Amino acid sequence: DGGITQSPKYLFRKEGQNVTLSCEQNLNHDAMYWYRQDPGQGLRLIYYSQIVNDFQKGDIAEGYSVSREKKESFPLTVTSAQKNPTAFYLCASSMGREFSATDTQYFGPGTRLTVL
Amino acid sequence: AQTVTQSQPEMSVQEAETVTLSCTYDTSENNYYLFWYKQPPSRQMILVIRQEAYKQQNATENRFSVNFQKAAKSFSLKISDSQLGDTAMYFCAFMWVGSQGNLIFGKGTKLSVKP
Numbered sequence: 001d002g003g004i005t006q007s008p009k010y011l012f013r014k015e016g017q018n019v020t021l022s023c024e025q026n027l028n029h030d031a032m033y034w035y036r037q038d039p040g041q042g043l044r045l046i047y048y049s050q051i052v053n054d055f056q057k058g059d060i061a062e063g064y065s066v067s068r069e070k071k072e073s074f075p076l077t078v079t080s081a082q083k084n085p086t087a088f089y090l091c092a093s094s095m096g097r098e099f100s101a102t103d104t105q106y107f108g109p110g111t112r113l114t115v116l
Numbered sequence: 117a118q119t120v121t122q123s124q125p126e127m128s129v130q131e132a133e134t135v136t137l138s139c140t141y142d143t144s145e146n147n148y149y150l151f152w153y154k155q156p157p158s159r160q161m162i163l164v165i166r167q168e169a170y171k172q173q174n175a176t177e178n179r180f181s182v183n184f185q186k187a188a189k190s191f192s193l194k195i196s197d198s199q200l201g202d203t204a205m206y207f208c209a210f211m212w213v214g215s216q217g218n219l220i221f222g223k224g225t226k227l228s229v230k231p
Contacts, residue, residue, distance in 0.1 A: 031217055042120070042207055042221030043161075050216055058218065090161060094217055104151075105219060107161035 004108035023091035031096025032074035122222035139208030156204040
């Protein structure tokens with residue numbers, strides 16, 4: 001059963017702590033993305049990766065870090081430097097490499113992060 | 117910088133009727149793609165329909181169709197024969213071909229389908 005999984009579904013963090021959100025895909029996609037969604041807002045891009053061991057900052061990368069050691073995995077760490085981390089986080093993947101008409105992003109079910 | 121605007125924060129429609137959601141965008145690029153995504157209460161983002169800017173023909177997917185007006189930078193979504201399961205947030209999104217997959221989203225329209 002192909003798809004994107006994110007864990008955990010809900011995550012609580014105390015202020016000052018780092019926390020890591022998991023994203024795994026078995027679609028054999030090269031590209032992976034992390035988005036943040038706030039109430040009443042659209043999605044905003046945090047980081048993206050087109051290939052293993054390479055990633056780029058998106059529009060709101062400050063306070064976040066990522067790694068891409070394996071093709072199927074793209075974990076996101078929310079650091080204590082992120083001023084307002086409470087949000088819904090969505091991971092996506094696409095075929096990547098050369099963009100084509102079929103290179104659509106498919107999304108995981110999301111992780112709701114709450115800072116206490 | 118590219119921007120996407122959805123001017124209708126909320127809309128409602130009766131079951132079986134037709135509804136149109138508006139989206140406008142701003143870009144100086146000529147080669148791009150436009151998308152409509154649906155986010156039901158489960159919060160899973162689901163692709164509804166995609167349009168390539170170089171294609172003049174409007175995309176259709178079953179009950180969903182778009183009205184793409186490139187000169188006006190308008191990309192509206194028409195939902196025909198609305199069903200209760202269409203109740204969701206709908207997001208319009210823009211992607212420039214050279215952006216390496218950077219999707220720019222609007223703020224969304226909350227659609228309620230009433231029985």
